[in-house]
Amino acid sequence: MQGLLEFVRTLGAPRIAAMGAVTIALIGFFAFLMLRVTAPQMTPLFTDLSFDDSAAIVKELDRQGLPYELRNDGGIIMVAKDRVARLRMALAEGGLPKGGGVGYEIFDKSDALGTTSFVQNINKLRALEGELARTIRALDRVQAARVHLVLPERPLFSRDKVEPSASIVLKVRGMLEPQQVRAIRHLVASAVNGLKPQRVSIVDESGRLLADGAADDASGEVGAEERQAAFEKRLREQVETIVSSVVGPGRARVEVTADFDFNRITQTQDKFDPEGRVVRSSQTREETSASNEGRETQVTVGNEIPGGNANQRQGQAPGNGADAAAGARDQSRKSEEIVNYEISKTTKTEIIEGGRVNRVSVAVLVDGIYGKNDKGESVYQPRSKEEIEQIAALVRTAIGFDQKRGDQVQVVNLRFAEQPASPIAEPSGWLSALSFTKDDIMRGAELAVMALLACIVLLVVVQPLVRRVIAPDERVIAALPPGAAAGEGVPADVVAAAAAAAAGQAVALEQSETAKMIDIAQIQGQVHAHSVQKVGELADKNPRETVSIIRQWLNETAAA
Numbered sequence: 001m002q003g004l005l006e007f008v009r010t011l012g013a014p015r016i017a018a019m020g021a022v023t024i025a026l027i028g029f030f031a032f033l034m035l036r037v038t039a040p041q042m043t044p045l046f047t048d049l050s051f052d053d054s055a056a057i058v059k060e061l062d063r064q065g066l067p068y069e070l071r072n073d074g075g076i077i078m079v080a081k082d083r084v085a086r087l088r089m090a091l092a093e094g095g096l097p098k099g100g101g102v103g104y105e106i107f108d109k110s111d112a113l114g115t116t117s118f119v120q121n122i123n124k125l126r127a128l129e130g131e132l133a134r135t136i137r138a139l140d141r142v143q144a145a146r147v148h149l150v151l152p153e154r155p156l157f158s159r160d161k162v163e164p165s166a167s168i169v170l171k172v173r174g175m176l177e178p179q180q181v182r183a184i185r186h187l188v189a190s191a192v193n194g195l196k197p198q199r200v201s202i203v204d205e206s207g208r209l210l211a212d213g214a215a216d217d218a219s220g221e222v223g224a225e226e227r228q229a230a231f232e233k234r235l236r237e238q239v240e241t242i243v244s245s246v247v248g249p250g251r252a253r254v255e256v257t258a259d260f261d262f263n264r265i266t267q268t269q270d271k272f273d274p275e276g277r278v279v280r281s282s283q284t285r286e287e288t289s290a291s292n293e294g295r296e297t298q299v300t301v302g303n304e305i306p307g308g309n310a311n312q313r314q315g316q317a318p319g320n321g322a323d324a325a326a327g328a329r330d331q332s333r334k335s336e337e338i339v340n341y342e343i344s345k346t347t348k349t350e351i352i353e354g355g356r357v358n359r360v361s362v363a364v365l366v367d368g369i370y371g372k373n374d375k376g377e378s379v380y381q382p383r384s385k386e387e388i389e390q391i392a393a394l395v396r397t398a399i400g401f402d403q404k405r406g407d408q409v410q411v412v413n414l415r416f417a418e419q420p421a422s423p424i425a426e427p428s429g430w431l432s433a434l435s436f437t438k439d440d441i442m443r444g445a446e447l448a449v450m451a452l453l454a455c456i457v458l459l460v461v462v463q464p465l466v467r468r469v470i471a472p473d474e475r476v477i478a479a480l481p482p483g484a485a486a487g488e489g490v491p492a493d494v495v496a497a498a499a500a501a502a503a504g505q506a507v508a509l510e511q512s513e514t515a516k517m518i519d520i521a522q523i524q525g526q527v528h529a530h531s532v533q534k535v536g537e538l539a540d541k542n543p544r545e546t547v548s549i550i551r552q553w554l555n556e557t558a559a560a
Contacts (some may be wrong), residue, residue: 022461022462026457026462029454029457030454033450033453033454040067040080040081040082041080041081042069042078042079042080042081043078043079043080043081043084044076044077044078045057045068045077045078045079045084045087045088046076046077046088046097047072047075047076048075048076048143048144049074049075049076049077049097050097051074053096053097054070054074054075054077055074056096056097057077057091057096057097058070058074058077060091060094060096061077061079061087066079066080066083066087067079067080102126102127102130107123107127125149125151128149128191128192129147129148129149130147131191132145132147132149132187132188132191133145133146133147135187135191136168136170136184136187136188139180139184141172141173141174141176141180142170142171142172142173143171143172143173144170144171145168145169145170145171146168146169147166147167147168147188148166148167148168149164149165149166149192149195150164150165150166150167151164151192152164163194163195163196163199164192164193164194164195164199165195165199165200165201165213166188166189166192166195166199166200166201166213167200167201167202167203167213168184168188168200168201168202168203169203169204169205170184170202170203170204170205170210171204171205172204172205176204176210178226179226179230181202181210181211182197182211182226184200184202184211185197185200185202185211188200198213199213200213201213201214224260224262224354224355227260227355228258228260231258231260231357232256232257232258235256235258235360235362235398235399236254236255236256238398238399239254239256239362239364239395239398239399240252240253240254242394242395242398243364243366243391243394243395246391246394247366247367247383247391248367251366251367251416252364252365252366252367253364253365254362254363254364254365255362255363256360256361256362256363256399257360257361257362258357258359258360258361259357259358259359259360259361260354260355260356260357260358261354261355261356261357261358262354262355263354264351264352264353264354265350265351265352266349266350266351266352267348267349267350267351267352268347268348268349268350269346269347269348269349269350270345270346270347270348271345271346271347271348272343272344272345272346273343273344273345273346274343275344276343276344277341277342277343277344278341278342278344279339279340279341279342280340280341280342281338281339281340282337282338282339282340283337283338283339284335284336284337284338285335285336285337285338286333286334286335286336287332287333287334287335287336288331288332288333288334289331289332289333357405358405358406359405359406359407359408360399360400360401360405360407360408361407361408361409361410362395362399362407362408362409362410363410363412364391364392364395364409364410364411364412365412365414366383366388366391366411366412366413366414367413367414367415367416368380368381368382368383368413368414368415369381369382369383380415382413382415383413388411388413391411392409392411395409395411396409
């Protein structure tokens with residue numbers, strides 16, 4: 001303890017303070033490194049969160065006592081990587097995140113007894129808007145969505161009906177394609193009763209109008225172009241897929257051009273078949289009549305005289321009986337038949353919608369075969385004619401080739417401007433264990449930087465400070481003469497240090513003679529200065545004796 005106290009006393013207060021500051025700084029630095037290295041790797045739990053969703057998720061994490069980090073002003077929540085999946089499932093069970101909107105859950109905790117019909121209608125509208133916004137946000141390129149619905153009520157005693165409308169504001173990644181905009185319009189229109197797609201307006205975050213809901217739907221031409229482009233894209237992908245499977249990926253180029261007829265045709269045709277007669281109705285009428293008064297029917301003067309007819313009958317002779325019988329046999333017969341026939345008739349009405357394919361033209365460009373010669377150089381070799389014909393046959397089958405409508409298929413083998421890059425072989429065996437993900441590489445780089453920083457601090461800061469604090473007079477101690485003692489004007493601590501340094505004499509002997517002489521001169525000067533200081537102190541304490549000694553020295557000098 002006495003040695004320790006003596007060592008502390010020789011250091012002094014400034015050195016002790018410096019040692020304490022350095023110790024505290026080193027403890028804090030290495031504590032930071034240890035905490036940083038042992039801290040779990042943080043991964044985004046959710047991104048692009050609204051303030052409501054972020055506050056609800058943070059509240060749930062605080063309740064569970066889980067560590068987290070907030071970034072991007074609360075828009076991103078970071079949690080430990082091993083807890084991401086479980087936390088997402090647990091939060092999804094609680095309905096988080098809600099997406100910054102209000103859905104049908106607004107009716108879960110509402111008091112229906114004290115709510116007016118107006119408030120119920122407003123809540124219904126808010127819920128419908130929120131659910132539509134959530135559905136739109138589920139699309140790939142849509143980051144955020146806001147939906148506004150206008151559902152007018154029909155006034156009483158009014159025949160006019162105002163159609164509903166909707167407006168949508170989207171925040172997208174990149175740009176939406178026309179078919180995606182049309183899909184959003186039809187999605188919203190199908191979810192709202194009485195809403196037409198033409199009455200839906202869509203605006204992006206930059207204020208660009210994607211769909212105009214106030215103008216008439218003039219999307220006929222646009223729809224035709226989209227339909228043609230979609231048809232060509234589908235055929236191109238099909239042909240490119242089947243050709244690439246033969247010649248290799250990236251070694252075939254396909255272009256498809258389709259000629260469409262978008263005219264709408266309505267045809268009505270009436271066809272009569274004279275051979276297909278059918279009796280519709282038949283009517284037969286027969287009349288038979290007989291008369292015995294054939295003579296009386298003659299117009300004579302006797303017939304016109306009153307009573308003349310009777311007299312004429314009495315005056316007839318018996319021989320006239322044959323004439324009377326002939327008159328009695330006078331009869332007539334009439335037959336009439338009416339038959340109505342129905343001729344077979346076929347009425348055909350055909351409506352041909354627009355979008356008929358008039359002709360399809362396909363151009364396929366395939367690369368050749370690359371091999372290596374005896375020198376190991378890459379050599380191009382064209383494909384055979386039989387292989388090109390087989391590829392052309394596959395293309396014709398894939399597009400539904402119809403020669404009557406004028407379809408064309410052209411397959412050409414030419415060398416591409418750039419040789420396709422050879423595929424990278426995936427590591428197998430023990431090399432597969434060395435495959436790291438991006439997160440693993442970033443984590444390793446972070447640990448390497450921390451280790452390098454710790455080594456730099458130890459070598460550049462800690463080691464010089466420790467040497468300077470613990471052994472400040474190392475050169476002086478090493479240069480003391482071997483026979484120096486504490487009673488000869490040299491401090492005891494210096495002599496002790498010199499004695500301890502004597503063990504390293506072998507190392508000191510290796511120094512040059514000049515260095516030794518310089519060190520000895522420095523030590524002698526320090527010893528001489530210390531002796532002079534001691535003499536001065538004795539002179540101050542004994543001034544009379546000092547004066548007498550000086551006078552004696554002067555007298556001896558004068559006598560000499």
